[in-house]
Amino acid sequence: MKVIKHSGHIVPFDKQKLKLSLQKSGAAPDLIEQSLQLIENQIYEGITTKEIYKLAFAILKKASNGHAARYNLRYALQLLGPHGFFFEKFISRLYETEGFDTKTNLTLQGKCVSHEIDVALKKENTVWMIECKFHSSRESSSDVKVPMYILSRFNDLKIREHIVFSNKETFSSCIIVTNNRFTKDAETFAVCSGIGLLSWDYPKDNSIKNKIDKGRLYPVTCLTTLSMVEKEKLLILDQILVKDIINDSKSLSKIGLSENRIRNVLKEASQICNFI
Numbered sequence: 001m002k003v004i005k006h007s008g009h010i011v012p013f014d015k016q017k018l019k020l021s022l023q024k025s026g027a028a029p030d031l032i033e034q035s036l037q038l039i040e041n042q043i044y045e046g047i048t049t050k051e052i053y054k055l056a057f058a059i060l061k062k063a064s065n066g067h068a069a070r071y072n073l074r075y076a077l078q079l080l081g082p083h084g085f086f087f088e089k090f091i092s093r094l095y096e097t098e099g100f101d102t103k104t105n106l107t108l109q110g111k112c113v114s115h116e117i118d119v120a121l122k123k124e125n126t127v128w129m130i131e132c133k134f135h136s137s138r139e140s141s142s143d144v145k146v147p148m149y150i151l152s153r154f155n156d157l158k159i160r161e162h163i164v165f166s167n168k169e170t171f172s173s174c175i176i177v178t179n180n181r182f183t184k185d186a187e188t189f190a191v192c193s194g195i196g197l198l199s200w201d202y203p204k205d206n207s208i209k210n211k212i213d214k215g216r217l218y219p220v221t222c223l224t225t226l227s228m229v230e231k232e233k234l235l236i237l238d239q240i241l242v243k244d245i246i247n248d249s250k251s252l253s254k255i256g257l258s259e260n261r262i263r264n265v266l267k268e269a270s271q272i273c274n275f276i
Contacts, residue, residue, distance in 0.1 A: 001013040001043065001044075001045060002045055002046060003043070003046070003047055003048065003049055003052065004046060004047070004048045004049065005048075005049050005139075006048075006049060006050065006138050006139045007139045010046075013043065015036065015040070018036065018039065018052065018056070019032060019036060021056070021071065022035055022036070022056060022060070022071070024070065024071070024073075024209075024213070025060055025067040025068070025070045025071035026066065026067055026070055027060060027063065027064070027067045031060075031063055031067075034059075035056060035059045035060065038055070038059055039052060039055050039056060039059070042055055043055075056071065057071055057072060061224060064271060065223075065224050065225055065267075065268040065271060066268055066270075066271025066272045067271075068224050069218065069222040069223055069224050069268060069271075069272050070218070070222070070272060072222050072224065073209065073212065073218065073222055074138070074179075074200060074209075075138075076218070076219050076221040076222035077090075077179040077200070077208070077219065077221070078135075078136060078138065078179065079219075079221035079228065079231065080134070080179070080219060080221060080235075081134055081136050082136050083134070084132055084133075084134025086235045086240065087132055087134045087179060088104055088105070088118045088119055088132045088134075089104055089238070089240050090219055090240050090241075091118075091119055091130065091132055091177050091198075092104050092119045093217065093240050093241055094208070094211050094212070094215070094217055095119070095121055095130075097215045097217060098211075098215075099123060100121045100122060100123050101121070101122040101123070101165055102119060102120065102121055102122075103119070103120045103164060103165065104118065104119050104120075105117075105118070106120055106164065108157060108162050108164070109160065109162075110153070110156035110157045110159070110160060111156050111157075111159045111160055112156050113156065115153050115156065115157055117129050117130075117131075117157075118130055118131055118132040119132065120164050120165070121175075122164070122165045122169075126172045126173075127164060127165070127169050127170065127171050127172060128171065128172065128173050128174060128175055128196075129154060129157065129171050129173075129174045129175075130174070130175045130176075130177055131150045131153070131174065131175075131176050131177070132176075132177045132178070133146055133176060133177070133178040134178070134179055135178065135179060135180045138180065139180075140180055141178075141180055141181045141182060141183050141186075142176070142178045142180070142181070142182050142183070142186055142199075143182075143183045143185065143186055144183060144185040144186045144188075144189050146176060146182075146186060147176055147186055147189050147190045147193065147195050147197070148189065150174060150176050150195065151174075151193055151195060153174075154171065154173075154174040154195075157171055158170060158171045158172075173194065173195070173196060174195055174196065175195070175196035175197070175198060176190065176195060176196070176197055176198070177197075177198045177199070177208075178198075178199045178200075179199075179200060179208070180199065180200055181199050181200060181201065181202065182197055182199050182202060187202065216242075216243065216272075216273040216274075217241055217243070218241065218242040218243075218272050218273065219240060219241060219242070220234050220235065220239055220240065220241065220242055220244070220245065221235075222242070222272070223242065223265060223268055223269065223272075224268065225261070225264050225265045225268045226265060230255055230256075230257070233254075233255040234251060234252075234255060237251050237254060237255070239251045242269045242272050242273055243269075243273060245265070245266070245269055246266065246269050246270065246273065249262060249266060252265055252266075
């Protein structure tokens with residue numbers, strides 16, 4: 001059975017890959033096997049991976065909004081666009097939970113020119129700069145030109161002292177973050193140049209998806225009980241994570257939700273954050 005990927009490439013249907021994605025939704029083994037059987041009964045030669053995703057999402061949502069929300073995670077990151085401002089805030093929150101002090105949206109003067117810094121990190125006496133590369137298309141990737149360009153910016157900034165978290169700080173290193181993937185050349189150049197990379201699936205054991213699952217740091221955009229307009233309103237209120245609305249449910253009434261809908265949203269939020 002051949003399927004068509006988002007990129008247009010035709011590849012064999014990979015049942016094991018689908019099974020792994022269903023497992024990451026937190027669904028029980030019997031639901032996963034049932035879902036696989038239902039999907040296999042409905043797919044056909046030349047079906048798109050997007051259609052397979054829709055089938056799986058519908059099956060999971062019928063069983064549990066929480067399962068569907070976690071299955072929807074990668075698309076939820078794309079909804080932090082279109083310009084990536086909320087993605088930068090989301091990345092800042094990921095590092096905060098790991099004990100870093102963070103600041104976003106800075107403009108600092110380098111030796112030659114000024115630079116906009118998406119996120120700055122500090123832990124103990126070390127300061128990092130983070131450049132976020134947001135892609136609205138799932139198939140887009142960051143190629144080798146990205147770390148080459150960021151390295152030149154970092155070199156211009158690290159020469160000078162800056163006031164970021166306190167007086168007279170210098171950047172020790174930089175990290176490039178993308179919601180999609182880096183090309184192999186980009187990874188090779190970054191490793192060789194001492195630049196950190198973080199993407200949807202890189203590094204293998206500490207990628208964005210690993211960090212999210214480990215800390216239950218799901219973005220509000222993955223919630224299936226909210227409309228996109230409602231999600232945008234929450235983001236504007238700085239409710240970036242599902243955990244935020246659990247800790248401050250008043251934000252849901254602020255965006256105009258009824259008591260009944262608030263209960264439904266909080267139920268889904270609990271399912272997302274508390275699965276084992």
